[in-house]
Amino acid sequence: MSAAEKAWLTVALCTVTTFLIRAFGPIAVGGRAFGARTSRVLALLPAALLAALVITETVIQDGELDVDARLAGVAFAGVLLWRGASVIWVVVGAAAFTALLRLVF
Amino acid sequence: MSTSTLRSSPVARAGARDALPFAAAGFMVAISFGISARSAGMPGLAAIAMSAFVYAGAAQFAAVAILGQGGSVLAAVLAAMLMNARYLAMGVAIGPSLKGGRVRRALEGQAVVDASWALANQGDGRFSRHILFGSSAPQYVTWLSGTVVGVLAGSVLPDPEALGIDVVFPAFFLALLVGELKDREAGAVAIAGIVIAVVLGLLAPAGIGILAASVVAFAGLRARRPDAEAGA
Numbered sequence: 001m002s003a004a005e006k007a008w009l010t011v012a013l014c015t016v017t018t019f020l021i022r023a024f025g026p027i028a029v030g031g032r033a034f035g036a037r038t039s040r041v042l043a044l045l046p047a048a049l050l051a052a053l054v055i056t057e058t059v060i061q062d063g064e065l066d067v068d069a070r071l072a073g074v075a076f077a078g079v080l081l082w083r084g085a086s087v088i089w090v091v092v093g094a095a096a097f098t099a100l101l102r103l104v105f
Numbered sequence: 106m107s108t109s110t111l112r113s114s115p116v117a118r119a120g121a122r123d124a125l126p127f128a129a130a131g132f133m134v135a136i137s138f139g140i141s142a143r144s145a146g147m148p149g150l151a152a153i154a155m156s157a158f159v160y161a162g163a164a165q166f167a168a169v170a171i172l173g174q175g176g177s178v179l180a181a182v183l184a185a186m187l188m189n190a191r192y193l194a195m196g197v198a199i200g201p202s203l204k205g206g207r208v209r210r211a212l213e214g215q216a217v218v219d220a221s222w223a224l225a226n227q228g229d230g231r232f233s234r235h236i237l238f239g240s241s242a243p244q245y246v247t248w249l250s251g252t253v254v255g256v257l258a259g260s261v262l263p264d265p266e267a268l269g270i271d272v273v274f275p276a277f278f279l280a281l282l283v284g285e286l287k288d289r290e291a292g293a294v295a296i297a298g299i300v301i302a303v304v305l306g307l308l309a310p311a312g313i314g315i316l317a318a319s320v321v322a323f324a325g326l327r328a329r330r331p332d333a334e335a336g337a
Contacts, residue, residue, distance in 0.1 A: 006178050007151040010168055013182040015158040021189045023211035025196020026203050034194055040325030042194045044294050049167065049188055050282035051295035052302035052318030057170055057275035060306040073272035077279050087280040088133040094276035095137075098269030 069105070073098030120224060120239030127220040127240075132247035134162060137273040138169075139255020144265035145173030149256035156252035160218065160245060163281055164188040167315070170274050176312025184312065187319045195222050202232035216241040290324065297321040 001009070034042070058074045059067055077094035085093065135156060142152035147169055155165050164185035171181040196214050199222060203213045216237050221244060225237035262268065286292050298318035305314030 003146045004148045007147040009178050010181045011151050011155045014168055014185045017186050018159045018161055018189055021192050022214045022217055024193055026200040026210035026214035027207045037326050039194055041322050042190055044322040044325045045187055045190050045319055047285040047291040047295045048298035048318050048322045050278045051298035052315045053167055053278045054275050055299045056302050056306050056315055070272050073269055074275045077276035081280055081283050088130050090280045091137050091273055091276045094272045095269035098272045
């Protein structure tokens with residue numbers, strides 16, 4: 001499968017699954033909530049996934065450890081977050097910082 | 106549906122007004138999504154279609170990031186589904202406040218994104234439909250238009266890496282992650298997720314480490330401790 005075909009198939013499947021996930025709550029339950037434990041697992045999922053995505057996108061390239069300017073850029077994003085910057089300044093600042101490092105080194 | 110609601114309801118207009126900061130931020134994030142999707146090798150139209158039909162930022166970023174790493178379609182879609190799993194709980198919460206039969210409620214539920222759900226939450230277990238629609242509409246418009254701008258920009262950039270575009274994904278995820286670290290358990294889950302993602306990221310095919318990391322969320326099945334409740 002070409003990269004373009006993979007992309008389109010992913011878009012199609014994400015469209016269907018996201019629709020069904022959003023539809024589930026409103027149609028499946030008459031206001032009955034999940035149990036406390038299930039709710040807790042659902043609430044913790046983003047933290048686990050996001051942490052895994054951050055680290056994978058920061059130090060892994062083609063299945064190998066690859067420490068470069070990305071790590072410094074993401075660390076800079078962490079500093080901006082710690083300073084209370086909004087998400088857009090975090091994203092723009094991290095990209096600019098990484099670009100600067102690549103320009104200099 | 107949303108437009109007629111907007112015209113007819115002052116509540117929906119108020120919701121739209123309250124959503125403007127989120128819509129503005131979403132515009133910028135959508136631009137970075139469009140640029141990143143292009144540099145990850147995604148056709149521009151596919152990225153735009155994704156924003157139009159999926160309309161879920163974190164899931165879209167996750168799926169495209171995995172494809173960009175060379176991961177499979179299955180891994181990308183599963184990661185997006187897991188990222189969207191929170192909408193199950195949010196949909197259950199908002200369900201009783203929606204109107205009509207099953208089909209209509211399913212369609213009304215499509216207006217749920219993080220910010221619109223939070224703005225519509227009245228705090229007593231009830232949700233305002235009008236605020237939900239009113240606040241989701243401007244966010245949808247800026248999410249889609251921002252993606253178009255990003256795709257166009259990404260198509261003309263000669264060297265995205267020189268501009269640091271490859272840190273847009275991790276920086277965005279980091280910002281979302283910080284918002285999720287509401288108590289010690291979430292922090293522990295995040296650290297465990299990092300360890301699993303790195304180890305399997307080096308040993309397993311692309312995308313597997315990210316999916317496997319989601320397993321640590323099942324720590325939530327443990328019996329609740331009093332201090333964890335207090336921290337939440």
